[in-house]
Amino acid sequence: MPICRTEGIVLRSYPFRDTSKIAVLYSPKFGKLGLVAKGARRPKSIFGGSLEPITYIKVTFYHRENRELHTLSQAEVVEPFREVKEDIGLLGYASAACELVLKLTPPESPNPSLFRALSDVLREMERRRKGEVLLWWFELRAAEALGYRPEFGRCVFCGGPLEGASFGFRAEAGGVLCPKCASDGDVLLSPGAVKLLLRLQTLPASRAAGLSTSGPAGEQARGVLRALLSYHTESKELRALDFLRKVAHGP
Numbered sequence: 001m002p003i004c005r006t007e008g009i010v011l012r013s014y015p016f017r018d019t020s021k022i023a024v025l026y027s028p029k030f031g032k033l034g035l036v037a038k039g040a041r042r043p044k045s046i047f048g049g050s051l052e053p054i055t056y057i058k059v060t061f062y063h064r065e066n067r068e069l070h071t072l073s074q075a076e077v078v079e080p081f082r083e084v085k086e087d088i089g090l091l092g093y094a095s096a097a098c099e100l101v102l103k104l105t106p107p108e109s110p111n112p113s114l115f116r117a118l119s120d121v122l123r124e125m126e127r128r129r130k131g132e133v134l135l136w137w138f139e140l141r142a143a144e145a146l147g148y149r150p151e152f153g154r155c156v157f158c159g160g161p162l163e164g165a166s167f168g169f170r171a172e173a174g175g176v177l178c179p180k181c182a183s184d185g186d187v188l189l190s191p192g193a194v195k196l197l198l199r200l201q202t203l204p205a206s207r208a209a210g211l212s213t214s215g216p217a218g219e220q221a222r223g224v225l226r227a228l229l230s231y232h233t234e235s236k237e238l239r240a241l242d243f244l245r246k247v248a249h250g251p
């Protein structure tokens with residue numbers, strides 16, 4: 001069993017057997033990695049709080065060939081993202097980003113761009129205390145890193161420019177459609193919403209954090225991202241977002 005070292009972000013952790021824990025880490029070097037932390041639920045465990053979801057850690061582990069779970073030997077917290085964990089709204093959006101990575105990535109398939117996007121989004125959430133707009137930014141970066149970047153610059157059907165007062169978005173077509181190509185079932189988009197999505201797609205997280213999600217353009221962009229997400233995750237909504245809505249409006 002070779003000893004390996006990597007850094008990564010804890011996406012999820014849960015109890016395992018009597019006193020242990022399993023942590024699912026997203027790392028730049030190995031992708032999504034399942035780690036067994038023996039004795040992690042004992043009061044004086046050497047792992048402390050390092051295996052909490054949404055924690056950036058450095059780990060040493062024994063890599064077991066052809067196994068889904070590897071044995072964690074050491075874990076050290078690099079960034080705890082305390083502000084994010086203490087705010088229920090930020091926690092919900094950060095959990096949604098982690099949930100997305102859990103759902104959309106196969107085990108042990110590295111994707112350094114996706115890792116960078118995940119660490120950038122958590123850092124900016126921590127620093128700027130912005131949740132929703134940064135999750136949108138992350139959703140677009142994740143789509144790009146996973147090979148299905150939606151097109152917002154021109155019509156995906158005819159390739160023509162986006163001219164007119166409203167356009168359509170169709171996730172299965174891979175982007176926005178001009179007034180001539182759009183049809184009734186598409187998500188309706190104004191030029192303002194297209195502009196917002198284009199800016200989210202091109203700006204770094206630090207600048208995207210300053211964009212506004214309010215008003216009709218924000219509402220339409222929200223609809224586009226929901227359509228994109230449900231198409232690629234094959235589920236209606238992320239559990240973390242569903243939870244946030246229930247907190248805001250009651251079950």
Ligand SMILES: [Zn+2]
Pocket residue numbers: 155156157158159160177178179180181182
């Ligand atoms: Zn067209």
